[in-house]
Every structure is written in structure tokens, then in C-alpha cells.
Amino acid sequence: MTDHLLRGVRPLGAEPTDVFLADGRIAAVGADAARLARESAAVVTVEADGLVALPGLVDLHTHLREPGREDAETVETGTRAAALGGFTAVHAMANTTPVADTAGVVEQVWNLGRQAGWVDVHPVGAVSVGLRGEMLAELGAMAASAARVRVFSDDGKCVADPVLMRRALEYVKSFDGVIAQHAQEPRLTEGAQMHEGVVSAELGLAGWPAVAEESIIARDVLLAEHVGSRLHVCHLSTAGSVDIIRWAKARGIAVTAEVTPHHLLLTDELARSYDPRYKVNPPLRTAEDVEAVRAGLADGTIDIVATDHAPHPAEDKDCEWAAGAFGMTGLETALPVVQQVMVDTGRMTWADVARVLSAAPAAIGRVGDQGRPLAVGEPATLTLVDPAARRVVDPAAQATRSANTPFAGRELPGQVMATFLRGRATVLDGAPVAREEVGA
Numbered sequence: 373m374t375d376h377l378l379r380g381v382r383p384l385g386a387e388p389t390d391v392f393l394a395d396g397r398i399a400a401v402g403a404d405a406a407r408l409a410r411e412s413a414a415v416v417t418v419e420a421d422g423l424v425a426l427p428g429l430v431d432l433h434t435h436l437r438e439p440g441r442e443d444a445e446t447v448e449t450g451t452r453a454a455a456l457g458g459f460t461a462v463h464a465m466a467n468t469t470p471v472a473d474t475a476g477v478v479e480q481v482w483n484l485g486r487q488a489g490w491v492d493v494h495p496v497g498a499v500s501v502g503l504r505g506e507m508l509a510e511l512g513a514m515a516a517s518a519a520r521v522r523v524f525s526d527d528g529k530c531v532a533d534p535v536l537m538r539r540a541l542e543y544v545k546s547f548d549g550v551i552a553q554h555a556q557e558p559r560l561t562e563g564a565q566m567h568e569g570v571v572s573a574e575l576g577l578a579g580w581p582a583v584a585e586e587s588i589i590a591r592d593v594l595l596a597e598h599v600g601s602r603l604h605v606c607h608l609s610t611a612g613s614v615d616i617i618r619w620a621k622a623r624g625i626a627v628t629a630e631v632t633p634h635h636l637l638l639t640d641e642l643a644r645s646y647d648p649r650y651k652v653n654p655p656l657r658t659a660e661d662v663e664a665v666r667a668g669l670a671d672g673t674i675d676i677v678a679t680d681h682a683p684h685p686a687e688d689k690d691c692e693w694a695a696g697a698f699g700m701t702g703l704e705t706a707l708p709v710v711q712q713v714m715v716d717t718g719r720m721t722w723a724d725v726a727r728v729l730s731a732a733p734a735a736i737g738r739v740g741d742q743g744r745p746l747a748v749g750e751p752a753t754l755t756l757v758d759p760a761a762r763r764v765v766d767p768a769a770q771a772t773r774s775a776n777t778p779f780a781g782r783e784l785p786g787q788v789m790a791t792f793l794r795g796r797a798t799v800l801d802g803a804p805v806a807r808e809e810v811g812a
């Protein structure tokens with residue numbers, strides 16, 4: 373395998389240094405790096421002046437759409453988009469067709485990920501058969517499969533039945549799994565089109581009230597406490613949800629929570645455009661909610677940023693608001709949004725970014741060989757970002773097969789220049805590097 377010398381790179385934004393990647397590991401940092409590189413038979417030098425090195429990003433919430441909706445995304449296109457976004461691992465949500473509710477389907481997704489080779493693909497297993505919320509899926513068989521599933525979710529649907537939720541939390545304890553809940557009380561959100569508030573009232577669109585999210589989170593943290601199991605809350609979006617998580621953590625409950633880039637930046641005011649690009653579950657909320665999730669991420673109440681990358685083909689988005697599908701893409705814009713909202717405002721450091729986009733999601737998903745420190749001997753799984761770059765988001769220039777980014781036309785800071793997965797470059801000079809090109 374080709375070795376790489378990264379010259380003048382700033383690990384976690386610290387002082388510039390040289391880093392040498394050899395045989396899939398970080399072989400040297402500092403003065404030793406150039407010396408060892410000279411002894412290497414095959415070395416590529418990356419001029420990394422001013423680039424920040426982060427551990428490879430880990431997404432706990434990605435929709436890859438395969439099997440079943442290859443018109444929206446495939447494992448190949450979605451994971452290439454992930455690598456370009458600086459990711460080295462993604463968790464592939466279970467709401468595919470067929471649903472990933474058996475060992476057979478999760479192994480299929482896992483194998484597709486290995487064939488594509490862009491990032492490690494960790495399939496998420498469904499909690500219930502067919503996401504129907506009635507009967508537990510074969511959680512143990514998925515955990516014991518080659519895919520080694522640890523994260524289970526009916527995402528897209530809420531596990532609304534408290535008994536089923538309790539049983540799921542109990543079941544995953546035996547293999548250290550976690551239930552990732554899409555917190556949406558179904559009865560309170562029937563026909564909902566956007567956040568329930570001033571804007572929905574003015575537009576005359578059916579509302580999705582904050583309490584529909586908060587009541588499920590409140591119930592679930594109490595269930596997790598009662599059972600003594602791990603709960604993860606997907607795409608938390610309201611100020612009240614942040615308060616509940618803060619309370620639960622103070623009480624010692626094993627709960628973790630994620631926020632998406634779009635909920636960190638965008639508000640329900642965008643619905644006034646009637647452009648379904650802004651239609652998502654949970655919906656874009658108010659400016660007060662946006663401020664609360666930023667504060668919650670900064671103070672550690674919210675553990676991670678996850679993309680909820682949800683590609684949809686044009687026919688499901690180029691339509692009137694009411695007919696549009698819920699969901700937005702996010703893999704190629706997540707790091708730039710976090711830089712803009714949290715780093716460039718001084719609310720977080722690059723070390724914090726490494727925590728919320730790599731170490732913490734790897735820990736929640738029990739992905740042992742990712743989210744590691746950038747230290748000698750560790751796997752060479754990292755990404756290099758140019759924080760001084762600025763780019764206007766162009767859906768046509770993205771690797772994802774779908775164009776439903778809510779950030780189209782916006783200027784965002786930061787560009788991923790290189791990504792390495794166990795020493796192999798998946799991205800160089802900001803462009804994807806197919807595995808065949810490097811002969812690895």
C-alpha cells in the first residue's frame with residue numbers, strides 16, 4: 373500500500389507538524405515523519421499547509437436507500453458522498469425495501485459497503501418486523517451476524533408502543549446494543565406538514581408540535597432508566613427535548629442524543645417558500661429551538677452531530693409542499709455547517725468537532741477501530757479539511773445521487789481535501805480516489 377507524508381498539517385487545529393502514514397497506521401508525528409518517509413519505497417506527499425486533521429468522521433444516521441430505492445441512492449454513491457464529506461464510517465438506516473430486519477438483509481448491506489470500499493458501512497437493524505411496530509425483529513441474529521449490528525432503529529417510524537420499546541431495550545442489553553429512537557408521537561403528528569407554530573398557522577399547513585417529540589423522549593428516558601439499558605435519541609430538534617436530555621443525564625440515565633446539521637442552521641421560516649427541499653422529519657423548528665440545540669451541543673447535553681442524510685429522487689421533491697417526501701441530504705455538507713455554526717462562531721474547537729463527529733458516534737455505535745485519537749500506532753483513519761476554503765453548494769457537483777440539499781446556493785466554509793481509511797486515500801485534492809486507482 374502507498375504511504376503518505378502529510379506536510380504541515382494541524383492535528384485537531386493544533387500547531388503544524390508532519391504526519392507519516394504507513395502500512396495503514398499513523399507511523400510518526402513530527403520530526404520522525406519526514407525521516408521515515410524518506411525510507412519508504414512508495415510515498416505520496418500531501419502538501420497539507422493550513423489543513424486541519426480530524427479523525428475520520430463517523431455518521432450514526434445515514435440513509436443509503438439500497439436495497440429498494442437505488443433511484444435515490446446506492447451504497448456506492450452514498451458512501452462516495454460520505455468519503456467526500458470526510459466520513460470513514462456510516463451507519464446505514466434500516467428503512468430500505470426490504471427492511472433491514474433480518475441477518476440476511478444486514479449482511480447484504482454490509483457486503484455492499486465492503487465492495488464499494490469508500491467507508492465502513494455498519495448496518496442498523498430494524499427494531500420491529502417490517503418497521504410495523506408490532507413484533508420485535510430478530511435483534512439477536514442481526515447482532516450475531518457478520519454485520520455485528522449494535523444500533524437498532526425503526527427510524528422513519530417511531531417505536532410508539534411502550535411495551536415494544538421496553539422489550540427492545542431489554543433485549544439489546546445482552547449484546548451491548550442501543551435503541552435509536554425516531555421520537556415522533558404518531559397520533560400527535562397525523563397529517564403534519566411542518567413545525568406547529570406561528571408560521572404553520574399563517575401558511576395554513578398542519579402542524580407537528582414540539583410536544584410530539586418531547587413526550588416520546590420523556591417516556592423513553594424513563595423506560596431506559598427502568599430497564600437499565602442504553603437509549604439514543606435521533607435528530608433531536610426542540611428546546612424542550614434538550615431540557616429533557618439534560619435532566620435525564622443529570623439523573624444518570626444512559627441516554628445519548630444527536631442533532632442534525634440542518635436543525636443547527638435552518639428554521640421553519642423557510643417553509644414560506646413552499647419548497648419541499650425544506651420538508652423534513654422532525655421539521656425545521658424556530659430560531660429559539662435552533663439556539664437551544666446549538667447550546668446543548670456546545671455544553672455536551674447533545675452528544676453528537678449525525679447527518680440523517682435522506683436522499684429522495686426529483687419526482688418526490690419537485691412537487692407541491694404537501695406531496696413532497698420528508699428528508700434532506702447531508703453527508704457532503706455536514707462538516708461545513710458545523711464549522712460555520714459552531715467553530716467559526718467560537719462555540720466549539722476542532723477537538724470538540726472530533727468528539728461530536730467521530731469519537732462519540734463511534735463510541736455509541738461500538739465501532740472500536742474508529743473515532744480514535746490521532747496518535748502514533750493508531751489506524752490511519754482521518755480526514756484533512758481546509759477551514760479557509762469557501763464554497764457555494766451545488767447539488768449537481770455532489771456525489772450523492774439525489775439533489776435534495778437544503779443548502780443549495782448557500783456559501784459554506786471548509787472543504788474536505790483528503791480522507792484516509794486505514795491508510796488508503798479515499799479522497800485526495802478534494803476528489804474521490806477509487807480503490808483500483810491505488811491498487812490496494
Ligand SMILES: NC(=O)N[C@@H](CC(=O)O)C(=O)O
Nearest residue numbers: 435527528652653682698699
Ligand atoms: N428525516 C426524514 O425526513 N426522512 C427520513 C426518515 C427519518 O429520518 O425519519 C427518510 O428516510 O427519508
Ligand SMILES: [Zn+2]
Nearest residue numbers: 527528554606
Ligand atoms: Zn427519523
Ligand SMILES: [Zn+2]
Nearest residue numbers: 465527528680
Ligand atoms: Zn433518518
